[in-house]
Amino acid sequence: MVVLQLASIHLCCLAEKKKDCWSKPSKLGESSVTYRRKGSVQQQQQQQQRKAHKVNLDISPHRAVSAVRLMRIEFGGAFADLLNEKGKGSGDNEMGYVERTLGFCTRDLDDRDLRLVTDIVGGTIRWRKYLDYLILSLCHDPNTFSRMEPLLLQILRIGCYEIVKLDVPSYAVVDENVQLAKVSLRPGAGNMVNGILRNLILLKETNSLPSPRVEGDDRAQARALAILHSHPVWMVRRWIKYLGHEKAIQLMMWNNSDPSFSLRANRGKGFTRSELVSRLETLKVPYELSPHLDDFIRIKTGMQSVIQGGLLKEGLCSVQDESAGLVVSVVDPQPGESILDCCAAPGGKTLFMAACLNGQGMVTAIDINKGRLRILKETAKLQQLHNVITTVHTDLRTFPEDNCVTYDKVLLDAPCSGLGVLSKRADLRWNRKSEDMEQLKNLQDQLLDAASKLVKAGGVLVYSTCSIDPEENEERVAAFLLRHQQEYSIDSAERYISAEFLTQEGYYFSSPVKNNSLDGAFAARLIRQS
Numbered sequence: 001m002v003v004l005q006l007a008s009i010h011l012c013c014l015a016e017k018k019k020d021c022w023s024k025p026s027k028l029g030e031s032s033v034t035y036r037r038k039g040s041v042q043q044q045q046q047q048q049q050r051k052a053h054k055v056n057l058d059i060s061p062h063r064a065v066s067a068v069r070l071m072r073i074e075f076g077g078a079f080a081d082l083l084n085e086k087g088k089g090s091g092d093n094e095m096g097y098v099e100r101t102l103g104f105c106t107r108d109l110d111d112r113d114l115r116l117v118t119d120i121v122g123g124t125i126r127w128r129k130y131l132d133y134l135i136l137s138l139c140h141d142p143n144t145f146s147r148m149e150p151l152l153l154q155i156l157r158i159g160c161y162e163i164v165k166l167d168v169p170s171y172a173v174v175d176e177n178v179q180l181a182k183v184s185l186r187p188g189a190g191n192m193v194n195g196i197l198r199n200l201i202l203l204k205e206t207n208s209l210p211s212p213r214v215e216g217d218d219r220a221q222a223r224a225l226a227i228l229h230s231h232p233v234w235m236v237r238r239w240i241k242y243l244g245h246e247k248a249i250q251l252m253m254w255n256n257s258d259p260s261f262s263l264r265a266n267r268g269k270g271f272t273r274s275e276l277v278s279r280l281e282t283l284k285v286p287y288e289l290s291p292h293l294d295d296f297i298r299i300k301t302g303m304q305s306v307i308q309g310g311l312l313k314e315g316l317c318s319v320q321d322e323s324a325g326l327v328v329s330v331v332d333p334q335p336g337e338s339i340l341d342c343c344a345a346p347g348g349k350t351l352f353m354a355a356c357l358n359g360q361g362m363v364t365a366i367d368i369n370k371g372r373l374r375i376l377k378e379t380a381k382l383q384q385l386h387n388v389i390t391t392v393h394t395d396l397r398t399f400p401e402d403n404c405v406t407y408d409k410v411l412l413d414a415p416c417s418g419l420g421v422l423s424k425r426a427d428l429r430w431n432r433k434s435e436d437m438e439q440l441k442n443l444q445d446q447l448l449d450a451a452s453k454l455v456k457a458g459g460v461l462v463y464s465t466c467s468i469d470p471e472e473n474e475e476r477v478a479a480f481l482l483r484h485q486q487e488y489s490i491d492s493a494e495r496y497i498s499a500e501f502l503t504q505e506g507y508y509f510s511s512p513v514k515n516n517s518l519d520g521a522f523a524a525r526l527i528r529q530s
């Protein structure tokens with residue numbers, strides 16, 4: 001998924017609104033409460049009450065906040081990437097959540113704390129299956145693990161992650177997580193954290209951490225790899241089937257690595273890549289120019305400075321992965337054209353296509369999700385592209401029935417599994433189920449059929465996904481071409497992208513395994529004959 005930074009911040013508000021209230025599970029501990037959104041007056045009252053409360057200075061705020069965020073992601077339906085959006089997502093309410101979950105608050109987070117929270121939350125989610133395996137192995141009795149309070153489990157996961165995957169001094173990890181469990185739950189919980197973490201440190205120091213053997217039949221091997229690389233078993237089996245063992249492992253390692261980001265200078269606002277580079281140099285953010293796209297640069301660190309420097313708020317650039325930018329290259333938008341973006345929100349590709357029009361032509365952006373479409377509209381205004389973007393809130397599957405207009409180019413960036421973007425979407429691997437794949441494929445077929453009716457004779461239809469799964473990509477296009485033999489044929493993407501991204505069939509495909517540092521994405525360019 002390509003998440004526009006600003007869109008993310010807005011989306012977070014939506015995600016929060018969607019979950020107006022949620023009850024913490026009863027196993028949480030004595031201070032189990034119902035989370036409820038309060039109006040602004042109530043928020044102020046809460047803040048005043050907090051001032052009257054005892055602030056716990058013994059526990060680092062980043063550990064307390066990380067534990068609470070993990071609870072919200074697992075039980076409250078919050079999205080990791082949004083909450084983790086460089087520490088922004090939770091807004092002023094962060095300490096309110098901490099206090100209601102843990103029964104105390106800590107000092108406010110500074111920039112360093114925010115970075116730590118981002119690392120710990122992202123890493124703990126990614127490594128969840130492996131961390132649970134370690135914790136279970138150290139519990140001795142499986143019932144202790146299965147009956148564990150959710151908050152205690154989060155604290156243990158954080159501690160294990162810090163010990164095994166981060167270079168944090170072990171005394172600090174043990175002391176603070178023990179303290180956190182004691183104060184927020186009960187003394188016995190602190191003792192359990194103490195026992196498990198100290199054992200883990202011993203095992204790590206003697207190089208004897210528990211580890212499943214990759215042996216036996218395919219299923220058993222997939223199960224072991226799923227633990228070692230912390231992914232659902234069904235995904236591992238699917239990737240072994242399509243990519244083979246070695247590449248499946250490389251892919252999982254990529255998914256577990258720290259994501260890098262790219263920024264697109266917004267030509268629509270007359271802001272060039274050189275100007276973006278100067279601003280980044282002033283902000284002391286290290287960057288690399290994209291070798292594939294003229295408007296893009298890559299950054300590995302420094303997103304916080306980009307946000308604070310106002311570049312996104314001023315609409316001067318967007319956070320957009322190059323893999324998504326290359327889909328727009330395949331569409332090849334030209335000034336004066338009429339373009340339909342069928343599944344447009346939150347608008348990453350719409351905005352890039354609109355910027356390519358140089359003020360002439362129109363991108364019509366339709367989406368079934370009103371909230372996401374509103375974000376697109378707001379961003380278009382911010383980026384001064386609203387004159388070349390029209391939004392339509394509708395279901396694409398019924399849109400052709402009421403609309404007889406056809407377009408020069410139609411982009412269908414279909415809803416998909418997102419299996420190409422798991423490095424950026426830490427929690428997505430746990431939210432996707434294998435059953436989703438069949439439903440998504442059906443929807444993709446229906447959407448392709450609908451989109452195909454909206455292309456002019458001689459016009460172009462581009463089908464794209466941010467998936468690396470052939471069943472959502474090549475197979476959907478092959479099935480479509482069978483249904484529309486007389487109307488559509490493949491137009492090779494070779495004129496629009498470099499050879500490293502070109503498949504044998506003439507499609508665009510970026511693979512995290514092959515095209516290092518890009519997310520996975522796919523696009524097929526089809527021409528309408530009649």
Ligand SMILES: C[S@@+](CC[C@H](N)C(=O)[O-])C[C@H]1O[C@@H](n2cnc3c(N)ncnc32)[C@H](O)[C@@H]1O
Binds near residue numbers: 002343350394395414
């Ligand atoms: C992969 S996202 C699109 C991302 C977008 N193209 C971008 O670059 O930012 C898929 C979008 O399809 C929309 N969608 C799903 N089903 C739809 C339908 N039946 N009609 C229109 N839009 C739909 C979803 O609301 C979602 O915003």
